[in-house]
Amino acid sequence: MAMMPARVKYRKMQRGCRAGDATRCNAVAFGEYGLQALERCWMDTKQIEAARVAIARHMKRRGKMWIRIFPDKSFTKKPLEVRMGTGKGGVESWVAVIKPATILFEVDGIPEALAREAMRLAANKLPIRTRFVSRHHLA
Amino acid sequence: MKVAHVLAVESRSKIGSRYAKRERAAGRLPAVMYGHGQPPSHVTVSAHEAIRYIEGGERVFTVQQKGQKDETVILKDLQFDYLGTNIVHLDLARVSLDEKIESKVPVKLVGESIGLKKAGAILLHPTPLVTLRCTVLALPDHVDVDISQLDVDHAVSAAEIKLPAGVELASDPHDIVAAIQITKEEVATAEATAVDGAPAQPEVITAKKPAEGEAAAGDKKGAAPAKDAKGGGDKKK
Numbered sequence: 001m002a003m004m005p006a007r008v009k010y011r012k013m014q015r016g017c018r019a020g021d022a023t024r025c026n027a028v029a030f031g032e033y034g035l036q037a038l039e040r041c042w043m044d045t046k047q048i049e050a051a052r053v054a055i056a057r058h059m060k061r062r063g064k065m066w067i068r069i070f071p072d073k074s075f076t077k078k079p080l081e082v083r084m085g086t087g088k089g090g091v092e093s094w095v096a097v098i099k100p101a102t103i104l105f106e107v108d109g110i111p112e113a114l115a116r117e118a119m120r121l122a123a124n125k126l127p128i129r130t131r132f133v134s135r136h137h138l139a
Numbered sequence: 140m141k142v143a144h145v146l147a148v149e150s151r152s153k154i155g156s157r158y159a160k161r162e163r164a165a166g167r168l169p170a171v172m173y174g175h176g177q178p179p180s181h182v183t184v185s186a187h188e189a190i191r192y193i194e195g196g197e198r199v200f201t202v203q204q205k206g207q208k209d210e211t212v213i214l215k216d217l218q219f220d221y222l223g224t225n226i227v228h229l230d231l232a233r234v235s236l237d238e239k240i241e242s243k244v245p246v247k248l249v250g251e252s253i254g255l256k257k258a259g260a261i262l263l264h265p266t267p268l269v270t271l272r273c274t275v276l277a278l279p280d281h282v283d284v285d286i287s288q289l290d291v292d293h294a295v296s297a298a299e300i301k302l303p304a305g306v307e308l309a310s311d312p313h314d315i316v317a318a319i320q321i322t323k324e325e326v327a328t329a330e331a332t333a334v335d336g337a338p339a340q341p342e343v344i345t346a347k348k349p350a351e352g353e354a355a356a357g358d359k360k361g362a363a364p365a366k367d368a369k370g371g372g373d374k375k376k
Contacts, residue, residue, distance in 0.1 A: 004340075004341055005341045006341055006342065007341055007342045007343075007344055008341045008342070008343055008344065009343070009344050009345055010343065010345060011340075011341075011343050011346075021221040022221075026221075026222075026223055027223050030265065032264070036222065036223075038222070061259065061322075062259070062261070063261050063322065064261055064263070064320070064322045091340070100221065100222070101221050101222050101223065108261060108262075108263060108264075109261025109262060109263070109322070110261075133223070135267065136223075
């Protein structure tokens with residue numbers, strides 16, 4: 001099932017600003033390994049779902065996975081060959097605003113080599129550069 | 140824990156991000172020392188040396204500064220760069236050897252759990268650090284938690300950790316340190332829902348819903364012109 005909010009106050013949103021780096025959701029918090037964004041983007045439901053499926057299939061029902069992002073922002077698009085004006089276009093999809101350092105996925109309960117490969121496969125489904133990170137136990 | 144490692148620090152007169160950046164480029168790590176009623180002092184330490192000690196699990200240091208007497212400090216906080224990779228700043232709190240302090244200590248899980256032998260079971264380690272209250276000399280490098288008797292759907296809380304004498308737990312005793320869960324079914328349901336049909340649109344809270352009376356009126360209005368149109372058409376014929 002595609003990820004999107006169950007209830008929203010308004011269907012269409014303003015585009016907003018996606019400058020700066022992630023100041024929250026920027027550390028591995030639940031699992032042992034994670035996939036961290038190095039660039040910024042709007043990541044839509046299809047991309048998140050494709051990455052999730054890639055990880056789940058590679059893990060073969062071992063371990064546990066966390067999706068740390070949620071597409072809570074709608075984005076609209078006008079149909080093809082339509083003149084400008086006459087209002088905002090229809091909702092095309094739902095996206096998550098990704099800033100550099102955001103942790104996208106986390107996994108636990110699997111060996112590092114397996115987690116690394118699962119994250120590599122997931123990263124291939126995403127529109128931005130990412131890197132594999134593991135939780136550090138410093139103060 | 141032994142107070143053995145010596146950190147040579149140098150005072151820095153110019154503070155702020157611009158000068159801190161220059162210090163880092165020169166292989167020094169900016170730090171601040173505070174506590175014990177003394178004014179905070181801004182210092183730098185050798186980045187290579189400090190990071191090596193910190194990554195080795197050291198928390199307590201003896202600080203040597205030119206023209207000043209040695210002080211014992213504890214690593215209170217670390218700041219990382221925006222990706223969370225490199226250490227960019229240290230917070231060092233002054234301590235005396237007989238005073239009780241609070242510090243975070245890593246938890247090490249020991250033993251092979253009986254629950255992990257079951258299919259689909261995974262070990263979760265949600266709290267990798269616990270806060271302990273003790274004197275500097277009694278502060279352990281890590282605390283061991285035996286999970287050999289841990290079964291599926293059971294957990295070890297922070298209160299169950301066996302601590303050495305003179306060491307108290309300062310973090311929430313209900314924190315889950317280790318747990319074993321079966322995840323097989325969860326993943327299966329997620330896969331099943333993924334195959335389902337086209338997604339519905341979310342419910343819009345502010346969308347205007349026609350009241351019953353209005354809806355009925357609207358129906359009549361909609362119906363009336365249709366009749367008129369038909370009638371009109373008949374008349375024209």
